[in-house]
Amino acid sequence: MxxxxxxxxxxxxxxxxxxxxxxxxxxxxxxxxxxxxxxxxxxxxxxxxxxxxxxxxxxxxxxxxxxxxxxxxxxxxxxxxxxxxxxxxxxxxxxxxxxxxxxxxxxxxxxxxxxxxxxxxxxxxxxxxxxxxxxxxxxxxxxxxxxxxxxxxxxxxxxxxxxxxxxxxxILPTGWQAAVQCDIEPTDTVAIWGAGPVGQMAVRSAILLGAKQVVCIDRVPERLDMARAGGAITINFAEESVISRLNELTGGKGPEKCIDSVGMEAHATATIDSMYDRAKQAVMLETDRPHVLREMIYVCRPAGILSVPGVYGGLLDKIPFGALMNKGLTLRTGQxxxxxxxxxxxxxxxxxxxxxxxxxxxxxxxxxxxxxxxxxxxxxxxxxxxxxxx
CATH class of the missing domain: 3.90.180.10 (Medium-chain alcohol dehydrogenases, catalytic domain)
Structure with missing residues (x-):
């Protein structure tokens, strides 16, 4: 064959x-x-x-x-x-x-x-x-x-x-599980990093599960167009600040639920942590690039939920675990x-x-x-x- x-x-x-x-x-x-x-x-x-x-x-x-x-x-x-x-x-x-x-x-x-x-x-x-x-x-x-x-x-x-x-x-049950893990309530803003196939399924799942608003973050125009067609507000991270825009959309409180549909190969636009990750990855001191995970921990509303369907393979560096703990965030992951x-x-x-x-x-x-x-x-x-x- x-x-x-x-x-x-x-x-x-x-x-x-x-x-x-x-x-x-x-x-x-x-x-x-x-x-x-x-x-x-x-x-x-x-x-x-x-x-x-x-x-x-x-x-x-x-x-x-x-x-x-x-x-x-x-x-x-x-x-x-x-x-x-x-x-x-x-x-x-x-x-x-x-x-x-x-x-x-x-x-x-x-x-x-x-x-x-x-x-x-x-x-x-x-x-x-x-x-x-x-x-x-x-x-x-x-x-x-x-x-x-x-x-x-x-x-x-x-x-x-x-x-x-x-x-x-x-990808459909993966996007669905990512949304289910968020325990979505009718008052929630759900922010989804990544408008690839899993992110697209997560957008539609979050909407079916009753989120107040769904925000999708990416930089590829065709992917952002597809997310908007599915009912999401979109943020192009190459053109505007993700943190500022999410705060604007949530009255400064941050999204209650965040989904990482990107995983280990996150890209970022000229951020210090992105350059740091690429340098460490190049010399095999780090396996994954967790820019999205760091950003979710920072921007999520206290007592919120982080759902991670994006695949990670090994060791991550500079994760702000103190912010995750002190903000009382819940982290849910898994294949x-x-x-x-x-x-x-x-x-x-x-x-x-x-x-x-x-x-x-x-x-x-x-x-x-x-x-x-x-x-x-x-x-x-x-x-x-x-x-x-x-």
Whole structure:
């Protein structure tokens, strides 16, 4: 089969690789009908995340048709069924899965000894996302093996198109969880840093959950336009002060809820802390650039909530923890517990409350994937979200 394969920093190729096979009785094989490039994939593309190996297949936003099932799937899936694959691999049986904390499944990471050393305890296995999270082949390919397939799937109505449901795999429930974690009240201002795909989903989620006003911060015109179309007030951080504008919009009190949809590769315009981060990152004294996290802590209203769906990979420097503690801020983070939210989100899509396909700007085949990684990373050609049809 053909697949997008990691060969090193900024080196993604469309290669011919062996077809996946059933390896365990709870496995299934799907023929991929649609997949996507995620902002988290760019952390691997630029090699900011550890644990990648030459030959790893990329991708964790995938859906398709079931073509083979292991005997242990026990009727949960049948050949010909159309399913979306969450990026989190879940057993459905461990203590964390039973509590709905699917992204920290205790059994699905086959490299849990590595994750435990890095994090203290293991987290879930993830598709196409480093050997810290299991080293599983990703879904930017013609076929995908799905471990624990009896639990790791989302069935979707035939009435909905691939474009409407593909993003149930990651960015839609990620934006939704980010907003849910804010405990949004009708009087709240929700400020969202980053108008990429997750930020766009967070904008629409915060509005659906009843925020008084939603403010989205970015500097890319096409992304700001899309956020405004979704109902957000926008701030271009390259042209105006984020802190001053947020204080103006909130009567000097600051937003009650703040969402970091950017994560470890935050950009800033000629700020001292941004230059500091880039210098330390260049000499490997810091792994991540936490400009957004610092700014959220500073600007958030006391007793507010910070929600962080943006991915961080390692060590951060100069975090104003004293401000966070003294202001009584609540910090909520984590990879997304995808299956906790999908029943509700499928219903909302089916009822027309939201159509996630709005975010797609580019539709390509696998052969165009390597070039689209560069286009997406560099924000060229108005690229916000790339959908791939293998």
């Amino acid at each position: 053909r697949a997008l394969v990691w060969h090193g920093t900024q080196d993604i190729r469309c290669d011919t690789v062996p077809d996946p096979e059933i390896e365990h009785e709870r496995d299934a094989i799907i023929k991929v009908t649609a997949c996507a490039i995620c902002g988290s994939d760019l952390h691997l593309y630029d090699h900011f995340m550890p644990g990648m190996k030459n030959g790893d297949i990329m991708g964790h936003e995938t859906m398709g048709e079931v073509v083979e099932v292991g005997k242990g799937v026990n009727g949960a899936l049948k050949k010909g069924e159309r399913i979306v694959i969450p990026f989190t691999i879940i057993c459905g049986e461990c203590d964390q899965c039973k509590r709905g904390f699917y992204s920290v499944c205790e059994r699905s990471n086959r490299n849990k000894h590595i994750a435990s050393k890095a994090f203290g305890h293991t987290t879930a296995g993830l598709f196409g996302y480093t050997h810290l999270t299991g080293g599983y082949a990703g879904g930017q390919a013609e076929y995908l093996r799905v471990p624990f397939a009896d639990k790791t799937h989302i069935k979707v109505p035939d009435s909905l198109t691939d474009e409407q449901v593909l993003f149930l795999s990651d 997304t517990h995808v299956n906790r939210w999908t029943d509700d989100l499928v219903r909302r899509i089916d009822e027309g409350q939201l159509d996630p396909s709005f975010v797609i700007t580019h539709r390509v085949g696998l052969e165009d994937g390597p070039e689209m990684y560069r286009t997406f990373r560099d924000k060229k050609d108005g690229c916000i979200k790339v959908m791939i049809r293998p």
